[in-house]
Amino acid sequence: MLHWSEIDTVLLDMDGTLLDLHFDNYFWQYYLPKRWAQTSGISEESAQQQLAQEYTRLAGKIEWYCLDYWCQRLQLPITDLKREIMDKIAMRSDAAVFLQALKQSGRKVVLLTNAHPDSLALKVEQTPLASYIDTRISTHQFGVTKESVVLWQKVQHHLGFNPSRTLFVDDSLPILQTARDFGIKHLLAIANPDSQKASSVITDFPAITDYNTIIADILKPQSS
Incomplete structure:
Protein backbone atom coordinates (compact mmCIF):
# COMPACT_ATOMS: atom_id res chain seq x y z
CA MET A 1 0.00 0.00 0.00
CA HIS A 22 -15.48 10.24 19.74
CA PHE A 23 -14.46 12.88 22.30
CA ASP A 24 -14.62 15.73 19.79
CA ASN A 25 -17.82 14.53 18.14
CA TYR A 26 -19.50 14.17 21.51
CA PHE A 27 -18.29 17.56 22.73
CA TRP A 28 -19.26 19.64 19.68
CA GLN A 29 -22.45 17.82 18.74
CA TYR A 30 -23.95 17.11 22.16
CA TYR A 31 -22.15 18.52 25.20
CA LEU A 32 -21.49 22.06 23.99
CA PRO A 33 -25.05 22.56 22.68
CA LYS A 34 -26.36 21.27 26.01
CA ARG A 35 -24.25 23.69 28.04
CA TRP A 36 -25.04 26.60 25.70
CA ALA A 37 -28.75 25.86 26.01
CA GLN A 38 -28.43 25.99 29.80
CA THR A 39 -26.84 29.45 29.77
CA SER A 40 -28.70 31.03 26.84
CA GLY A 41 -32.24 29.94 27.65
CA ILE A 42 -32.87 28.29 24.29
CA SER A 43 -33.83 24.65 23.90
CA GLU A 44 -31.13 22.01 23.54
CA GLU A 45 -32.56 21.06 20.15
CA SER A 46 -32.38 24.66 18.95
CA ALA A 47 -28.82 24.94 20.24
CA GLN A 48 -27.82 21.83 18.31
CA GLN A 49 -29.44 23.14 15.12
CA GLN A 50 -27.89 26.61 15.38
CA LEU A 51 -24.43 25.28 16.11
CA ALA A 52 -24.64 22.67 13.35
CA GLN A 53 -25.42 25.44 10.86
CA GLU A 54 -22.49 27.51 12.12
CA TYR A 55 -20.14 24.53 12.00
CA THR A 56 -21.08 24.03 8.34
CA ARG A 57 -20.57 27.71 7.56
CA LEU A 58 -17.12 27.75 9.15
CA ALA A 59 -15.93 24.35 7.91
CA GLY A 60 -12.27 24.47 6.92
CA LYS A 61 -11.73 27.96 8.34
CA ILE A 62 -9.49 28.78 11.29
CA GLU A 63 -12.52 30.00 13.30
CA TRP A 64 -14.06 26.51 13.33
CA TYR A 65 -11.00 25.19 15.17
CA CYS A 66 -10.43 28.30 17.32
CA LEU A 67 -11.46 27.98 20.96
CA ASP A 68 -11.07 31.74 21.41
CA TYR A 69 -13.67 32.29 18.69
CA TRP A 70 -16.16 29.95 20.36
CA CYS A 71 -15.51 31.43 23.81
CA GLN A 72 -16.48 34.86 22.48
CA ARG A 73 -19.29 33.62 20.25
CA LEU A 74 -21.04 31.58 22.96
CA GLN A 75 -19.77 33.38 26.06
CA LEU A 76 -18.62 30.04 27.46
CA PRO A 77 -15.24 28.81 28.81
CA ILE A 78 -14.67 26.20 26.12
CA THR A 79 -11.47 24.67 27.51
CA ASP A 80 -13.05 24.37 30.96
CA LEU A 81 -16.06 22.63 29.42
CA LYS A 82 -13.76 20.20 27.64
CA ARG A 83 -12.11 19.42 30.96
CA GLU A 84 -15.51 18.45 32.37
CA ILE A 85 -15.58 15.45 30.03
CA MET A 86 -11.86 14.91 29.49
CA ASP A 87 -12.19 11.31 30.67
CA LYS A 88 -13.46 10.67 27.12
CA ILE A 89 -10.10 11.74 25.61
CA ALA A 90 -8.31 8.59 24.51
Missing part, protein backbone atom coordinates in the same frame (compact mmCIF):
# COMPACT_ATOMS: atom_id res chain seq x y z
CA LEU A 2 2.77 2.44 0.96
CA HIS A 3 6.38 2.53 -0.23
CA TRP A 4 8.03 2.87 3.16
CA SER A 5 11.53 2.84 1.64
CA GLU A 6 10.64 6.22 0.11
CA ILE A 7 9.38 7.78 3.37
CA ASP A 8 11.63 9.77 5.71
CA THR A 9 9.10 12.08 7.38
CA VAL A 10 5.63 11.21 8.71
CA LEU A 11 3.12 14.01 9.28
CA LEU A 12 0.21 12.93 11.46
CA ASP A 13 -3.16 14.48 12.15
CA MET A 14 -4.29 14.17 15.77
CA ASP A 15 -8.05 13.86 16.26
CA GLY A 16 -9.40 10.75 14.55
CA THR A 17 -5.94 9.73 13.37
CA LEU A 18 -4.08 9.22 16.65
CA LEU A 19 -6.89 9.98 19.11
CA ASP A 20 -10.41 8.60 19.08
CA LEU A 21 -12.62 11.24 17.45
CA MET A 91 -5.81 7.38 21.98
CA ARG A 92 -6.98 5.05 19.26
CA SER A 93 -6.48 1.49 20.40
CA ASP A 94 -4.00 0.87 17.57
CA ALA A 95 -2.13 4.20 17.77
CA ALA A 96 0.55 3.41 20.36
CA VAL A 97 2.00 0.44 18.48
CA PHE A 98 1.96 2.50 15.26
CA LEU A 99 3.77 5.44 16.87
CA GLN A 100 6.26 3.13 18.56
CA ALA A 101 7.06 1.48 15.23
CA LEU A 102 7.60 4.86 13.57
CA LYS A 103 9.90 5.92 16.39
CA GLN A 104 11.80 2.63 16.22
CA SER A 105 12.22 2.99 12.45
CA GLY A 106 14.08 6.28 12.91
CA ARG A 107 11.71 8.36 10.82
CA LYS A 108 10.90 11.95 11.77
CA VAL A 109 7.41 12.06 13.29
CA VAL A 110 5.47 15.33 13.29
CA LEU A 111 2.03 16.01 14.73
CA LEU A 112 0.23 18.48 12.47
CA THR A 113 -3.19 19.43 13.80
CA ASN A 114 -5.79 22.12 13.19
CA ALA A 115 -6.63 21.92 16.89
CA HIS A 116 -6.26 25.10 18.93
CA PRO A 117 -3.12 25.13 21.12
CA ASP A 118 -5.26 24.87 24.28
CA SER A 119 -6.99 21.78 22.93
CA LEU A 120 -3.66 20.30 21.87
CA ALA A 121 -2.23 20.95 25.34
CA LEU A 122 -5.21 19.25 27.02
CA LYS A 123 -4.83 16.17 24.85
CA VAL A 124 -1.08 15.98 25.39
CA GLU A 125 -1.81 16.20 29.12
CA GLN A 126 -4.33 13.36 28.95
CA THR A 127 -2.44 10.96 26.65
CA PRO A 128 1.13 9.71 26.10
CA LEU A 129 1.33 11.44 22.69
CA ALA A 130 4.32 13.58 23.64
CA SER A 131 6.54 10.55 24.21
CA TYR A 132 6.18 9.47 20.58
CA ILE A 133 6.21 12.77 18.67
CA ASP A 134 9.34 14.68 17.61
CA THR A 135 7.53 17.94 16.79
CA ARG A 136 4.01 19.18 17.58
CA ILE A 137 2.45 21.87 15.38
CA SER A 138 -0.92 23.59 15.71
CA THR A 139 -1.82 25.30 12.45
CA HIS A 140 -2.99 28.27 14.54
CA GLN A 141 0.63 29.38 14.74
CA PHE A 142 0.45 29.96 10.98
CA GLY A 143 -3.07 31.42 10.98
CA VAL A 144 -4.36 29.08 8.29
CA THR A 145 -5.71 25.52 8.26
CA LYS A 146 -4.63 22.29 6.57
CA GLU A 147 -7.48 22.79 4.13
CA SER A 148 -5.37 25.52 2.46
CA VAL A 149 -2.31 24.96 0.28
CA VAL A 150 -0.86 28.09 1.91
CA LEU A 151 -0.56 26.17 5.18
CA TRP A 152 1.39 23.41 3.48
CA GLN A 153 3.76 25.95 1.96
CA LYS A 154 4.35 27.49 5.38
CA VAL A 155 4.86 24.15 7.15
CA GLN A 156 7.21 22.90 4.45
CA HIS A 157 9.28 26.07 4.82
CA HIS A 158 9.21 25.71 8.61
CA LEU A 159 10.23 22.03 8.71
CA GLY A 160 12.18 21.70 5.48
CA PHE A 161 10.72 18.29 4.62
CA ASN A 162 10.86 16.79 1.13
CA PRO A 163 7.24 16.37 -0.08
CA SER A 164 8.23 13.41 -2.27
CA ARG A 165 9.62 11.55 0.77
CA THR A 166 6.85 12.48 3.19
CA LEU A 167 3.79 10.55 4.35
CA PHE A 168 0.72 12.40 5.60
CA VAL A 169 -2.01 10.57 7.53
CA ASP A 170 -5.44 12.13 8.21
CA ASP A 171 -9.11 11.18 8.51
CA SER A 172 -10.29 14.21 6.49
CA LEU A 173 -10.56 13.61 2.75
CA PRO A 174 -10.63 17.34 1.83
CA ILE A 175 -7.42 17.85 3.82
CA LEU A 176 -5.77 14.85 2.20
CA GLN A 177 -6.74 16.26 -1.20
CA THR A 178 -5.13 19.60 -0.34
CA ALA A 179 -1.96 17.80 0.75
CA ARG A 180 -1.99 15.95 -2.57
CA ASP A 181 -2.47 19.23 -4.46
CA PHE A 182 0.53 20.67 -2.63
CA GLY A 183 2.67 17.73 -3.64
CA ILE A 184 2.79 15.33 -0.69
CA LYS A 185 3.50 12.03 -2.43
CA HIS A 186 2.49 9.48 0.21
CA LEU A 187 -1.01 9.76 1.68
CA LEU A 188 -3.04 7.54 3.99
CA ALA A 189 -6.66 7.95 5.07
CA ILE A 190 -8.18 6.71 8.33
CA ALA A 191 -11.57 5.14 7.64
CA ASN A 192 -12.69 4.75 11.27
CA PRO A 193 -11.82 7.94 13.18
CA ASP A 194 -14.66 7.58 15.73
CA SER A 195 -14.76 4.28 17.61
CA GLN A 196 -18.50 4.70 18.15
CA LYS A 197 -19.31 4.97 14.44
CA ALA A 198 -19.06 2.68 11.44
CA SER A 199 -16.06 2.84 9.12
CA SER A 200 -16.29 4.84 5.90
CA VAL A 201 -15.66 3.42 2.45
CA ILE A 202 -12.76 5.39 0.98
CA THR A 203 -11.64 4.98 -2.62
CA ASP A 204 -9.76 8.23 -3.36
CA PHE A 205 -6.79 7.38 -1.12
CA PRO A 206 -5.15 4.32 0.40
CA ALA A 207 -7.11 3.76 3.62
CA ILE A 208 -6.93 1.61 6.73
CA THR A 209 -8.93 0.90 9.86
CA ASP A 210 -6.11 -0.73 11.86
CA TYR A 211 -2.47 0.38 12.05
CA ASN A 212 -1.45 -3.11 13.10
CA THR A 213 -1.74 -4.16 9.45
CA ILE A 214 1.22 -1.95 8.44
CA ILE A 215 3.59 -2.35 11.42
CA ALA A 216 5.71 -5.05 9.73
CA ASP A 217 6.21 -2.85 6.66
CA ILE A 218 7.25 0.14 8.79
CA LEU A 219 9.90 -1.92 10.54
CA LYS A 220 11.41 -3.54 7.43
CA PRO A 221 15.13 -2.67 7.19
CA GLN A 222 15.73 0.20 4.79
CA SER A 223 18.00 -0.60 1.85
CA SER A 224 21.00 1.69 1.56
Whole structure:
Protein backbone atom coordinates (compact mmCIF):
# COMPACT_ATOMS: atom_id res chain seq x y z
CA MET A 1 0.00 0.00 0.00
CA LEU A 2 2.77 2.44 0.96
CA HIS A 3 6.38 2.53 -0.23
CA TRP A 4 8.03 2.87 3.16
CA SER A 5 11.53 2.84 1.64
CA GLU A 6 10.64 6.22 0.11
CA ILE A 7 9.38 7.78 3.37
CA ASP A 8 11.63 9.77 5.71
CA THR A 9 9.10 12.08 7.38
CA VAL A 10 5.63 11.21 8.71
CA LEU A 11 3.12 14.01 9.28
CA LEU A 12 0.21 12.93 11.46
CA ASP A 13 -3.16 14.48 12.15
CA MET A 14 -4.29 14.17 15.77
CA ASP A 15 -8.05 13.86 16.26
CA GLY A 16 -9.40 10.75 14.55
CA THR A 17 -5.94 9.73 13.37
CA LEU A 18 -4.08 9.22 16.65
CA LEU A 19 -6.89 9.98 19.11
CA ASP A 20 -10.41 8.60 19.08
CA LEU A 21 -12.62 11.24 17.45
CA HIS A 22 -15.48 10.24 19.74
CA PHE A 23 -14.46 12.88 22.30
CA ASP A 24 -14.62 15.73 19.79
CA ASN A 25 -17.82 14.53 18.14
CA TYR A 26 -19.50 14.17 21.51
CA PHE A 27 -18.29 17.56 22.73
CA TRP A 28 -19.26 19.64 19.68
CA GLN A 29 -22.45 17.82 18.74
CA TYR A 30 -23.95 17.11 22.16
CA TYR A 31 -22.15 18.52 25.20
CA LEU A 32 -21.49 22.06 23.99
CA PRO A 33 -25.05 22.56 22.68
CA LYS A 34 -26.36 21.27 26.01
CA ARG A 35 -24.25 23.69 28.04
CA TRP A 36 -25.04 26.60 25.70
CA ALA A 37 -28.75 25.86 26.01
CA GLN A 38 -28.43 25.99 29.80
CA THR A 39 -26.84 29.45 29.77
CA SER A 40 -28.70 31.03 26.84
CA GLY A 41 -32.24 29.94 27.65
CA ILE A 42 -32.87 28.29 24.29
CA SER A 43 -33.83 24.65 23.90
CA GLU A 44 -31.13 22.01 23.54
CA GLU A 45 -32.56 21.06 20.15
CA SER A 46 -32.38 24.66 18.95
CA ALA A 47 -28.82 24.94 20.24
CA GLN A 48 -27.82 21.83 18.31
CA GLN A 49 -29.44 23.14 15.12
CA GLN A 50 -27.89 26.61 15.38
CA LEU A 51 -24.43 25.28 16.11
CA ALA A 52 -24.64 22.67 13.35
CA GLN A 53 -25.42 25.44 10.86
CA GLU A 54 -22.49 27.51 12.12
CA TYR A 55 -20.14 24.53 12.00
CA THR A 56 -21.08 24.03 8.34
CA ARG A 57 -20.57 27.71 7.56
CA LEU A 58 -17.12 27.75 9.15
CA ALA A 59 -15.93 24.35 7.91
CA GLY A 60 -12.27 24.47 6.92
CA LYS A 61 -11.73 27.96 8.34
CA ILE A 62 -9.49 28.78 11.29
CA GLU A 63 -12.52 30.00 13.30
CA TRP A 64 -14.06 26.51 13.33
CA TYR A 65 -11.00 25.19 15.17
CA CYS A 66 -10.43 28.30 17.32
CA LEU A 67 -11.46 27.98 20.96
CA ASP A 68 -11.07 31.74 21.41
CA TYR A 69 -13.67 32.29 18.69
CA TRP A 70 -16.16 29.95 20.36
CA CYS A 71 -15.51 31.43 23.81
CA GLN A 72 -16.48 34.86 22.48
CA ARG A 73 -19.29 33.62 20.25
CA LEU A 74 -21.04 31.58 22.96
CA GLN A 75 -19.77 33.38 26.06
CA LEU A 76 -18.62 30.04 27.46
CA PRO A 77 -15.24 28.81 28.81
CA ILE A 78 -14.67 26.20 26.12
CA THR A 79 -11.47 24.67 27.51
CA ASP A 80 -13.05 24.37 30.96
CA LEU A 81 -16.06 22.63 29.42
CA LYS A 82 -13.76 20.20 27.64
CA ARG A 83 -12.11 19.42 30.96
CA GLU A 84 -15.51 18.45 32.37
CA ILE A 85 -15.58 15.45 30.03
CA MET A 86 -11.86 14.91 29.49
CA ASP A 87 -12.19 11.31 30.67
CA LYS A 88 -13.46 10.67 27.12
CA ILE A 89 -10.10 11.74 25.61
CA ALA A 90 -8.31 8.59 24.51
CA MET A 91 -5.81 7.38 21.98
CA ARG A 92 -6.98 5.05 19.26
CA SER A 93 -6.48 1.49 20.40
CA ASP A 94 -4.00 0.87 17.57
CA ALA A 95 -2.13 4.20 17.77
CA ALA A 96 0.55 3.41 20.36
CA VAL A 97 2.00 0.44 18.48
CA PHE A 98 1.96 2.50 15.26
CA LEU A 99 3.77 5.44 16.87
CA GLN A 100 6.26 3.13 18.56
CA ALA A 101 7.06 1.48 15.23
CA LEU A 102 7.60 4.86 13.57
CA LYS A 103 9.90 5.92 16.39
CA GLN A 104 11.80 2.63 16.22
CA SER A 105 12.22 2.99 12.45
CA GLY A 106 14.08 6.28 12.91
CA ARG A 107 11.71 8.36 10.82
CA LYS A 108 10.90 11.95 11.77
CA VAL A 109 7.41 12.06 13.29
CA VAL A 110 5.47 15.33 13.29
CA LEU A 111 2.03 16.01 14.73
CA LEU A 112 0.23 18.48 12.47
CA THR A 113 -3.19 19.43 13.80
CA ASN A 114 -5.79 22.12 13.19
CA ALA A 115 -6.63 21.92 16.89
CA HIS A 116 -6.26 25.10 18.93
CA PRO A 117 -3.12 25.13 21.12
CA ASP A 118 -5.26 24.87 24.28
CA SER A 119 -6.99 21.78 22.93
CA LEU A 120 -3.66 20.30 21.87
CA ALA A 121 -2.23 20.95 25.34
CA LEU A 122 -5.21 19.25 27.02
CA LYS A 123 -4.83 16.17 24.85
CA VAL A 124 -1.08 15.98 25.39
CA GLU A 125 -1.81 16.20 29.12
CA GLN A 126 -4.33 13.36 28.95
CA THR A 127 -2.44 10.96 26.65
CA PRO A 128 1.13 9.71 26.10
CA LEU A 129 1.33 11.44 22.69
CA ALA A 130 4.32 13.58 23.64
CA SER A 131 6.54 10.55 24.21
CA TYR A 132 6.18 9.47 20.58
CA ILE A 133 6.21 12.77 18.67
CA ASP A 134 9.34 14.68 17.61
CA THR A 135 7.53 17.94 16.79
CA ARG A 136 4.01 19.18 17.58
CA ILE A 137 2.45 21.87 15.38
CA SER A 138 -0.92 23.59 15.71
CA THR A 139 -1.82 25.30 12.45
CA HIS A 140 -2.99 28.27 14.54
CA GLN A 141 0.63 29.38 14.74
CA PHE A 142 0.45 29.96 10.98
CA GLY A 143 -3.07 31.42 10.98
CA VAL A 144 -4.36 29.08 8.29
CA THR A 145 -5.71 25.52 8.26
CA LYS A 146 -4.63 22.29 6.57
CA GLU A 147 -7.48 22.79 4.13
CA SER A 148 -5.37 25.52 2.46
CA VAL A 149 -2.31 24.96 0.28
CA VAL A 150 -0.86 28.09 1.91
CA LEU A 151 -0.56 26.17 5.18
CA TRP A 152 1.39 23.41 3.48
CA GLN A 153 3.76 25.95 1.96
CA LYS A 154 4.35 27.49 5.38
CA VAL A 155 4.86 24.15 7.15
CA GLN A 156 7.21 22.90 4.45
CA HIS A 157 9.28 26.07 4.82
CA HIS A 158 9.21 25.71 8.61
CA LEU A 159 10.23 22.03 8.71
CA GLY A 160 12.18 21.70 5.48
CA PHE A 161 10.72 18.29 4.62
CA ASN A 162 10.86 16.79 1.13
CA PRO A 163 7.24 16.37 -0.08
CA SER A 164 8.23 13.41 -2.27
CA ARG A 165 9.62 11.55 0.77
CA THR A 166 6.85 12.48 3.19
CA LEU A 167 3.79 10.55 4.35
CA PHE A 168 0.72 12.40 5.60
CA VAL A 169 -2.01 10.57 7.53
CA ASP A 170 -5.44 12.13 8.21
CA ASP A 171 -9.11 11.18 8.51
CA SER A 172 -10.29 14.21 6.49
CA LEU A 173 -10.56 13.61 2.75
CA PRO A 174 -10.63 17.34 1.83
CA ILE A 175 -7.42 17.85 3.82
CA LEU A 176 -5.77 14.85 2.20
CA GLN A 177 -6.74 16.26 -1.20
CA THR A 178 -5.13 19.60 -0.34
CA ALA A 179 -1.96 17.80 0.75
CA ARG A 180 -1.99 15.95 -2.57
CA ASP A 181 -2.47 19.23 -4.46
CA PHE A 182 0.53 20.67 -2.63
CA GLY A 183 2.67 17.73 -3.64
CA ILE A 184 2.79 15.33 -0.69
CA LYS A 185 3.50 12.03 -2.43
CA HIS A 186 2.49 9.48 0.21
CA LEU A 187 -1.01 9.76 1.68
CA LEU A 188 -3.04 7.54 3.99
CA ALA A 189 -6.66 7.95 5.07
CA ILE A 190 -8.18 6.71 8.33
CA ALA A 191 -11.57 5.14 7.64
CA ASN A 192 -12.69 4.75 11.27
CA PRO A 193 -11.82 7.94 13.18
CA ASP A 194 -14.66 7.58 15.73
CA SER A 195 -14.76 4.28 17.61
CA GLN A 196 -18.50 4.70 18.15
CA LYS A 197 -19.31 4.97 14.44
CA ALA A 198 -19.06 2.68 11.44
CA SER A 199 -16.06 2.84 9.12
CA SER A 200 -16.29 4.84 5.90
CA VAL A 201 -15.66 3.42 2.45
CA ILE A 202 -12.76 5.39 0.98
CA THR A 203 -11.64 4.98 -2.62
CA ASP A 204 -9.76 8.23 -3.36
CA PHE A 205 -6.79 7.38 -1.12
CA PRO A 206 -5.15 4.32 0.40
CA ALA A 207 -7.11 3.76 3.62
CA ILE A 208 -6.93 1.61 6.73
CA THR A 209 -8.93 0.90 9.86
CA ASP A 210 -6.11 -0.73 11.86
CA TYR A 211 -2.47 0.38 12.05
CA ASN A 212 -1.45 -3.11 13.10
CA THR A 213 -1.74 -4.16 9.45
CA ILE A 214 1.22 -1.95 8.44
CA ILE A 215 3.59 -2.35 11.42
CA ALA A 216 5.71 -5.05 9.73
CA ASP A 217 6.21 -2.85 6.66
CA ILE A 218 7.25 0.14 8.79
CA LEU A 219 9.90 -1.92 10.54
CA LYS A 220 11.41 -3.54 7.43
CA PRO A 221 15.13 -2.67 7.19
CA GLN A 222 15.73 0.20 4.79
CA SER A 223 18.00 -0.60 1.85
CA SER A 224 21.00 1.69 1.56
